[in-house]
Amino acid sequence: MKNNLTSIAALAALAVTAHAGTAAADCTLPVGVVYPTSVDWGKPIAETTLWVADMINEAGGVDGCRVNAILRDTQVDPRVGVDAARALVDLDRVQLLIGAVASGVTIPILTSVAAPSGVMQISCCSSTTRLTEIAAEGGANGLFFRTFATSNVQALVAAMKAQEAGYETITILYKNDDWGQDLGSLAAAAFAGAGIEVKAQIAINDDQPSYRAEVTQALATRPEALYLALYPKEGIAVVREWISLGGTTEFIGTNSLKSDEFREAVGMQHLGNFIGTDSSTPRTGSATAFVDAYTAHFNAPPSGPGLPNAFDAAAISLLAYHAAGRDATGAQIAAKVPMVTDPAGEPIDGDVAGFARAMELLSAGQPVSYQGGTGAVTFDQYGDVSAPAVFWNFGADGAITEIQYITLEEVAAFGASIE
Amino acid sequence: MIQHLVDGILTGSIISLGAIGLTLIMHMLRFANFSYAELLGIGAYSALVFDRLLAALIPFMHEKIGPLSLTWTLSVSVVLAMVVTGASAVVLDKLVFKRIRENAGPLSMVFASFGVALILRNIITLAFGHRAQLYSPDIAFAIVVSFDPLLLIKPDQVFVLGAALVLMLMLHVVLTRTTFGYSHRAVAENPDLAQVSGVRLSRMVVSVWVLGGGLSAAAGVFYGLTNQISPHLGHNFVLPVFAATIVGGIGSVYGAVLGGFIVGIASGLSLMILPSGYTPAMPFLIIIAVMLLRPHGLFGEELHR
Numbered sequence: 001m002k003n004n005l006t007s008i009a010a011l012a013a014l015a016v017t018a019h020a021g022t023a024a025a026d027c028t029l030p031v032g033v034v035y036p037t038s039v040d041w042g043k044p045i046a047e048t049t050l051w052v053a054d055m056i057n058e059a060g061g062v063d064g065c066r067v068n069a070i071l072r073d074t075q076v077d078p079r080v081g082v083d084a085a086r087a088l089v090d091l092d093r094v095q096l097l098i099g100a101v102a103s104g105v106t107i108p109i110l111t112s113v114a115a116p117s118g119v120m121q122i123s124c125c126s127s128t129t130r131l132t133e134i135a136a137e138g139g140a141n142g143l144f145f146r147t148f149a150t151s152n153v154q155a156l157v158a159a160m161k162a163q164e165a166g167y168e169t170i171t172i173l174y175k176n177d178d179w180g181q182d183l184g185s186l187a188a189a190a191f192a193g194a195g196i197e198v199k200a201q202i203a204i205n206d207d208q209p210s211y212r213a214e215v216t217q218a219l220a221t222r223p224e225a226l227y228l229a230l231y232p233k234e235g236i237a238v239v240r241e242w243i244s245l246g247g248t249t250e251f252i253g254t255n256s257l258k259s260d261e262f263r264e265a266v267g268m269q270h271l272g273n274f275i276g277t278d279s280s281t282p283r284t285g286s287a288t289a290f291v292d293a294y295t296a297h298f299n300a301p302p303s304g305p306g307l308p309n310a311f312d313a314a315a316i317s318l319l320a321y322h323a324a325g326r327d328a329t330g331a332q333i334a335a336k337v338p339m340v341t342d343p344a345g346e347p348i349d350g351d352v353a354g355f356a357r358a359m360e361l362l363s364a365g366q367p368v369s370y371q372g373g374t375g376a377v378t379f380d381q382y383g384d385v386s387a388p389a390v391f392w393n394f395g396a397d398g399a400i401t402e403i404q405y406i407t408l409e410e411v412a413a414f415g416a417s418i419e
Numbered sequence: 420m421i422q423h424l425v426d427g428i429l430t431g432s433i434i435s436l437g438a439i440g441l442t443l444i445m446h447m448l449r450f451a452n453f454s455y456a457e458l459l460g461i462g463a464y465s466a467l468v469f470d471r472l473l474a475a476l477i478p479f480m481h482e483k484i485g486p487l488s489l490t491w492t493l494s495v496s497v498v499l500a501m502v503v504t505g506a507s508a509v510v511l512d513k514l515v516f517k518r519i520r521e522n523a524g525p526l527s528m529v530f531a532s533f534g535v536a537l538i539l540r541n542i543i544t545l546a547f548g549h550r551a552q553l554y555s556p557d558i559a560f561a562i563v564v565s566f567d568p569l570l571l572i573k574p575d576q577v578f579v580l581g582a583a584l585v586l587m588l589m590l591h592v593v594l595t596r597t598t599f600g601y602s603h604r605a606v607a608e609n610p611d612l613a614q615v616s617g618v619r620l621s622r623m624v625v626s627v628w629v630l631g632g633g634l635s636a637a638a639g640v641f642y643g644l645t646n647q648i649s650p651h652l653g654h655n656f657v658l659p660v661f662a663a664t665i666v667g668g669i670g671s672v673y674g675a676v677l678g679g680f681i682v683g684i685a686s687g688l689s690l691m692i693l694p695s696g697y698t699p700a701m702p703f704l705i706i707i708a709v710m711l712l713r714p715h716g717l718f719g720e721e722l723h724r
Contacts (some may be wrong), residue, residue: 022580176696203696207655209434210646212426213687214695220422236551237647245561261550264645267558366670 006304027065029326031318034081034109035124035310037073042101044302045124045310046071049098051297052314059276059355062318063326063363065082074100079107085113095330096317097121101306103178105130106146110134115141120330122317124310127151128182131140135382143334147309147316149387151183152190152415153279158227158252159190160414161275162391167250170198171223173214175230175256176203183229183254191227199223215241225250226323232259237265249273263394275367275398276392279395281308282375282408283388290350290373308373315350315372316340323362341378342367375408386412421568423687429576429645431683432583436638437656438663438675439590439629446607447627448520450528454511454535454659459544460653462504462636467552469496487572489644489695490557497640501633508632509625511535517624536653544650551647580643586637587676590630594672603627607670618671649709659686662702666709668719678715681705 031050036042053069061067070092074081080098088094097119100106106126112136114121119221123146132150134140162170167177170191174184181203185390188198199221202214215238218226227241228235228251235257238403243249249270255278263271281287290311294302302308321328324337339345340358348358358368369376388408395401422482441455473492480491519531561571573608605613606623614620639652663682667674682702689701709716 011473048539115575203694205699208699209642209655209659210426210430210686212430213423213690213698216422216426216571217695219571233551233649240558243560244558244573246563265551265553265556267556269664270558 027326028068029062029065029321030068030070030088030092030094031321032085032092032097032099033069033071033095034074034084034088034097034105034121035071036076036101036105037071038075041304042074042347043077044298044304045101045306047298048125048294048307048310049314052311052318055352056315056318056322056355059352060359061324065326066180067318070094073146074102074105076102076105078105078108082108082112083317085109089113089117089119095119095328096321096333098314098317099123101125103130107131107134110144111139114143114330118321118330120141120145120317120334122146122313124148124313125306127291128178129186130178130182132382132384135384141331142383143330144339145313145317145334145383147267147313147374147377147385148306149279149385150186151179151185151412153387153389154254154277155183155186155190156376156411156415156418157277157391158187158254159194159196159418160406161252161277161391162225163194163225165225165250165275167196167224169199169221169223170223170227170252171218172201172227173204173218173230174201175234176205180204180229187227187229190418204230204238206234208234211238211241215239215245215247218242219245219247222262224248225252227251228253228257230254231256232262232265235262236265239270245269251275252277254415255279258392258400260398261398263398268394268398271394274393275403277388278392279387280390280405281373281387283405284371285351285376287373287375293351294373302373311350312370312372312374313379315355316320316370319355319358319362319368319370322359337364337379339367340370341376341377343369343378345369347371347376386415394404420688420691422570423691424684425570425572427684427687428680429580429670429683430687431574431680432580433638433645433657433713434659434663434683435644435676435679435680436583436586436634436641437660438667438679439587439636439672441636441660442664442667442669442671442675443607443627444631445664447624448516448528449604450525450532451661452532453529453657454532454539455631456657457539457543457636457653458504458508458632459639459642459656460648460650461507461539461639462500462632462646463639463648463652464543464547464552465636466496466640466643467547467554467648469499470554483555487561487578488555488557488575490555493554493580493640493644497637500638500640504636504639505629505632512624512628529714540650540654547650549650551649552643553647554643575645578719582637583641586634587672590672599626600695633646655696658699658702659683662706665706665716666692668713668716671716671718674716674718 035046037046050069053067057066073086097114103126106123110121120143125148126146127148127150127351129150172184184201188201191198202218251274253276290308319340320336321333323339324332347369348354350372361368389406389411390402391404392402444452472491482682519527559573559575561573564572575634602618659682667678686701689698
């Protein structure tokens with residue numbers, strides 16, 4: 001036993017020395033990463049984040065210090081996520097938390113860990129507008145950012161499409177959960193702003209034996225078109241019922257209905273006028289560069305959700321950390337974020353050379369414009385980003401086909417026009 | 420108003436069918452069987468399998484009957500599915516419930532039924548996947564019965580209502596006019612006395628599972644015919660079916676029929692006063708109201724143990 005202990009101690013000592021010898025710098029900075037590594041779509045998000053930390057270290061580290069990214073699993077469970085964040089803040093003394101994915105996990109981490117402890121938090125993938133409200137109410141203390149656009153983008157372009165199609169009335173059917181309620185009310189506001197009368201907003205609950213009553217209620221409002229913020233499971237039941245009762249086949253649907261199951265069960269003969277919306281990554285050189293770099297690094301293209309967003313969340317927050325200095329608090333790091341995403345700054349790429357150049361400029365007190373996987377990111381006062389959008393439909397052969405790309409500027413201009 | 424009422428009656432007929440089986444089983448075996456609603460799923464999926472098989476074997480029977488989306492193959496499949504589901508209910512009883520009944524109390528039965536429900540649902544998911552299945556991919560269009568007030572009815576729904584009523588009538592005749600029916604009621608009233616009078620208890624238990632399984636299979640297929648089939652079909656019906664049973668009074672077949680219609684109609688009508696987000700609470704509200712006014716249900720009698 002004693003022998004064992006001695007050898008472990010010796011190994012540890014050796015490791016520490018070896019570590020000091022090879023590290024890019026003579027100090028390390030802990031950074032907390034809270035992502036759901038135990039689910040299949042969460043793992044690539046976490047790996048992308050660690051990859052960025054490696055590149056930052058290769059480029060010289062944050063203010064000369066090696067970044068030690070400490071990864072903790074959230075299991076997409078608010079309780080586990082909060083525990084993980086709590087441990088990172090209290091035990092590892094991090095000033096920066098990167099995470100989480102699901103809004104339901106991100107919100108409690110923000111309100112019960114990050115904001116009270118003065119730690120900066122940046123999420124790759126949370127889309128609920130509840131986070132905007134928290135920031136607007138002052139609950140985030142300016143410490144929260146996210147690189148994923150809110151559901152408002154989809155709501156805006158849905159209204160854009162409805163206006164284009166000349167609909168005067170529309171009825172909204174939304175899934176009765178956080179996501180659906182959020183999207184339903186955003187869409188209602190957007191339609192109203194675009195001069196389209198919203199006849200009714202009807203909640204669709206999960207797992208009901210029959211949706212007949214809800215559909216009958218929607219039918220009674222006699223809308224020209226139907227807006228569907230539903231998942232395929234209840235979407236199939238609702239839309240089939242709707243069509244069987246003679247409802248219009250003018251549909252506008254959300255990205256959640258990008259599903260072969262939905263198309264097959266409803267039938268292409270009824271989906272000819274279906275238009276879907278989705279937010280998109282910008283069609284810029286930096287977005288393509290991200291895809292190439294990711295493919296080269298992981299030997300597979302980035303196919304999962306939120307990967308460019310995760311890349312940018314890590315890169316922006318670590319560059320801001322660099323600008324704020326190794327001893328910075330969460331608030332000081334957050335204050336430097338605009339310096340990294342300044343449209344007037346020198347454009348820099350999301351690679352080792354780009355990071356090195358950015359650090360050089362930031363150290364000299366000059367702003368940079370980071371161009372990442374989701375383009376030239378800029379945050380508004382609540383830490384939100386906007387995004388371009390696409391329209392899609394079920395093409396002639398039934399395959400999900402993109403029919404139109406709407407740039408970030410067009411989305412923003414339309415948003416401004418209906419306010 | 421009239422549309423909601425009609426829709427409620429049509430949904431209610433399916434709930435009623437399910438509730439009859441549950442009330443019979445709960446009365447005779449004296450435990451709340453939460454796995455019962457999964458039998459609807461077994462029924463719906465076995466009918467799907469038979470329908471596909473028959474359609475492949477005898478294609479000319481895979482024709483729609485009149486204005487219905489029901490095919491000849493499916494109508495044969497319903498009967499086969501009722502047999503299969505009745506048989507699986509008996510097997511489940513032999514494997515699980517019989518053993519527990521002999522060795523443990525009613526509470527263990529309730530917990531076991533939760534477990535059985537989970538196992539059945541996941542077996543269905545394993546075999547058929549999560550996706551929604553349809554007997555017929557075509558959408559059956561509703562017929563406009565009247566324009567003002569607007570009233571739309573699907574031929575399938577009328578057929579389902581009719582078929583459900585026929586099944587109920589057949590059950591009524593069996594229970595009130597045959598020796599089997601008398602024995603059945605005797606066992607439900609007092610198992611010991613019935614045994615003394617020469618009724619074989621084990622045979623009655625098997626028969627009640629067959630009856631319950633058969634009726635729930637019909638309910639499952641009828642639901643699949645007017646909506647869609649998914650592994651959650653049974654789960655979605657647990658609450659309405661239990662509500663109907665409790666409202667009607669445990670053990671009362673007529674109570675279960677009425678309870679099913681009450682739950683169906685109330686869920687439909689509730690949309691007129693409540694936002695749709697709150698309608699799933701309706702069955703609970705009905706249970707509470709009935710429990711407060713008539714603790715043994717509308718037609719129920721106090722159980723003598």
